Amino acid sequence: MNLRSQIKDQIFTFKSLRDLLAKANEEKSGDALVGLAAETATERVAAKLCLANLQLKDIYENPVIPYENDEVTRLIYDDINTTIYNSISHWTVSELREYILGSKSRQNDLLHISRGLTSEMIAAVAKLMSSMDLVYACKKIKVAAHCNTTIGLPGTLSFRNQSNHPTDNIDGIIAATKDGLSFGCGDAVLGINPVEDNVENYERIMRALIDLKERYEIPTQCTVLAHVSTQMQALKKGIPVDLVFQSVAGTESAHKGFGIDKAMLTEAHEMALKLGAATGPNVMYFETGQGSEVSVDCHHGVDMVTLEARTYGVARHFNPFMVNNVSGFIGPETIFTGKEVIRADLEDLFMGKLHGLPMGIAPCHTNHMKADRDDQEIGTMLAAMAGANFFMGIGGGDDCMLSYQDTSFHDDASIREILGLRPAPEFEKWLEKWGIMEDGKLTDRGGDASIFD
Amino acid sequence: MDKKTEDLIIESVIRQLMETQAQSAENNFRAGPESNSRDSGSSSEPNTLEPMDVIGVENPHNLEALKVMRKTSPARIFMGRCGARQKTASYLNYMADHAAAIDAVLMDVSEQFIADNDLFKVKTVVKDKDEYLMRPDLGRKLSQESKDEILQKGEKGKQVQIIVVDGLSSTSIEANVADAMPALIQGLGTYGITVGRPFFIKYGRVAIMDEVAPLLDCDVVVEFIGERPGLITAESMSAYMAYRPDHNTNESNRTVVSNIHRNGTPPTEAGAHLATLVKKMIDNKASGIKLAALP
């Protein structure tokens, strides 16, 4: 494994593959915070040069966190198809990049090699891509998934109706959810982040969502984004759970910080299939984001992009319905500027798709970052062009409970119009039945939540 | 020091705070910078933002339903649309709220405020706002000069030390401390609890209290700190408290009261409530989840 490279008259020697992967990253505050980032722009390019010439087997043979030490590493390696891996192990990362971008490779080809790629290989290739490279590659892959309904079909774009409330007030949640529905938002899921994480509160919110879904016969799925252990209690109690949610990360120790491990996720997945209310087969909803390992101090000296890729390695094991990336949510210590968020969103969308995942994105920001609504909207438009399965939908783009800014109900309807994308088919029929949508566009009734009363 | 002297001191602190507060109202009026567009001096009515609770939906099916539902959530809903986009008024409301949030994060707590509230000012090792935002670890360490100053101007061995920390919203500090702090001091006074001279820490994070308590040998630190601003309000303040915090303290050892602002828990009422909490901490020698678990 050659870890030396020369740019002009400067020669760089990288300490390890881990060091090289980190230094090849585009600039992000989280890598700098933990002292992993390249010190100069030239060092960054030197790392990319080195990385481009590594063979996939160099990466395979040097896991960033040893197999024995980390169950996430084990999960990623155990899930690899060795026949496919062996057939491409001699490729350099540069060759992999050019194969992905090449005119001949289509979704099936990419999903085929995907089975032979470890998450670190996918991270490596993302580091050799510009923004348009990432969008170009993303556009080739769109993986559909089915819970009660199907999202991610070609030509569609779906949304999670995320009508959170600062005190979990049911009337407030339902009022805002109706507003979103009237804009055509909610075909991915009606999903609420609870303020209080306990099974009573979970049940209270879930029952309200189910009641709404049943009263208006909405073809969608419901979820309450409590901790997975709370949702398992709910499943045991017989509450009709469609989708089981959990935030996941790229290291075993970060999972420990989240109060989860592979065994718990496996049990939750099995319970969702056995006791849950959904048709399936996809019954899990994961959220991820660059920097979550940094925020709980469990990064093991690995950079944020690589850890994020490993997170997708975890997600694909559980055959999820949706994987949502919220890199912009964590804060300035991991992602500081609008440019950093947009870059992260595109990297994450690409890495998720190349893992064969039904990916969505929440191009978002908090108020203590150097990012604003324009950055958020640019991120949304790019990720939509790149073929994200779904975005969030929030009234006016401001989550009044989580205090961060994300895609609005208005943005949802706009992006469908701009790109000529349609809701999930069953949901579009439902919108037409309520007179909200005609020929894929909002009617005069669109945006009027009182049509439901 | 006996009880009577303490009472006198507390009383005089309250009186001073009230007086300086009254003065600050006048000073603020004069203090506006003249070089920018903030005050045109013209007598014409200024343009104002549309109230947040306006129903923007045109010809709704059931206006009454929208009005009632509007009251159930602070979310930005029922705003109407032009095409699929937001109307101008709701767009400008968003921009104004986001601007307030950005300003709350980036601006500094004014010298005037520090003087008005009879605080003295110290600082962490952070050198500027950007570093403050990207390096939470540095916001938990006092600079050496600051430690010296605290020992020199502060009071050792009191039961309670109040600190005011900018955190992520200077605006919230300026909006709430002048009401919350004297209410807290008064409440502690009625319980006969002693309080050291409050001071301000610039570029601080919550855990800065862990350096303060050992330095001043107090039982409880009450830390007023600016919360990360949202668009609903940039004025929200939290009070973090811990019983004898030090470098072994973790988050579960702290008690927090959040959402202190004029539309949340009013700052005066929060101050009174905190006094009761602090008394409970001192009586039980506990804070955080240990305190919460008590009957």
Next chain:
Amino acid sequence: MATQSPQILQSVGIDIGTSTTQLVFSRLTLKNIAPGSLVPRFAITDKDVYYKSEIHTTPIDTRNRLDIDKIFDLIQAEFDGAGISPNDVDTGAVIITGETARKENARSISARVAKFSGKFVVATAGGKLEAIIAGKGSGAADLSRREFSIVANADIGGGTSNIGVFKNGKAIDSCCVNVGGRMLQIDKASSRITDISEPMRLVLSDLNLELRKGDRISLDVLRRICQRMSAVILECLGMIDPSALATQLLVTAPLRLNYKTDSFMMSGGVADHVYSPRPNMTLEEATQYNDMGPLLGNELANLCRTEKIPLVKPLETIRATVIGAGAQTVDVSGSTILVDEKLLPFKDIPVAIPFVDGIPMDEATIARQVAQSITSFYESDALEKIAIGLLGEQHFSFTDIQVLARGLLKGLEPLVRKTLPLIIVLESDVGKVLGQTMRALDSQLNIVCLDQLVVAEGDYIDIGKPLAGGTVVPVVIKSLVFETKQVE
């Protein structure tokens, strides 16, 4: 810090009506509904009515008064039946409704029953309160909230009909009219009239009917009476132009009717016959309870059909009032308050409202207006307990609180001198800081300073001992039209 586990309150509801007497027991869940790091906010989050008594005939003695001994026997038997001791009961209400409320011993009985039945059981009799309680018990209030509409509930009992109107869950209007199923008592075996109530004489004279005790009544005549009374109910609801008779029968002022009612609900004993009318009812069926209740229900149903009035089925009919009394009367204060526990409970404290348009931030003005507001209740040499209600959700700086506290102390000086407690009921969430400030000014004061409650001039307030580890107190505000921040 707040205790997170909910507290269960045992609540009793007792309804002593013209024809029937009932009890219910319910469990009210009192819970902190504020998320973790916020200042706690307690509310009643769940109301589980788990025991409903039989429907007893109200015992009347030979002098046509409530038979107090028999009423106590009956209540005791139901407590025993439910396996509950009055010592276990935290709260609830005794409500004496309809004609019964006008019986001469009603008020004293209501108070005695309340005292017997639990720690903080309130007594009510008459007024418009029961119309609101019945509308909450029937589900009308909740329906109006769910459907963003205006719903009127008529609770038709033996002697009176109580009409409550609700908009978006809140009571906006109410009235009481003398129309009931037992205003004429008839022996079912002989079809002879055994009693005619006073208001019934007005109905009879309106119809030019001459009936006396002992007369045999025909189905036809009885039907005419019931039709006329049904019309009066619809007149009171504003669905038919009002007649002179309706005005005569009204016990209270009529409904204001400055709104459009979307739907109508009927509860009370007669309501069952409204929702399942019987075609070709015979005289035997009409008088099966020795009165005219079934036929009144039948005729009311017919008239609603003719007048195309949209009737919605209630959750409860005959039990609406008792369930309302048992599960819907008590409220809780804000959770940051200051109370001297040893003073409580208080019952039937009149409320004075010194300021109509906000509180003037001037000590002398506050003192003067507060002092004045008391004098309209009591002569200066005969002071008794009084609560000062401070309305409005205005923002108070710490300086404002100091001014308010000093002004209140000065204005309430006569109470302090008589060592009467200072009872302050605020709408704004500043009860604790105001209480602490008054205490800081004078540590000897007896203070009960509550917040997040809305009271009105002329209200009476009952305040119980603190709950939830001393953070809140239960209160019942008895108003003409009362609405507080109860979680539905």
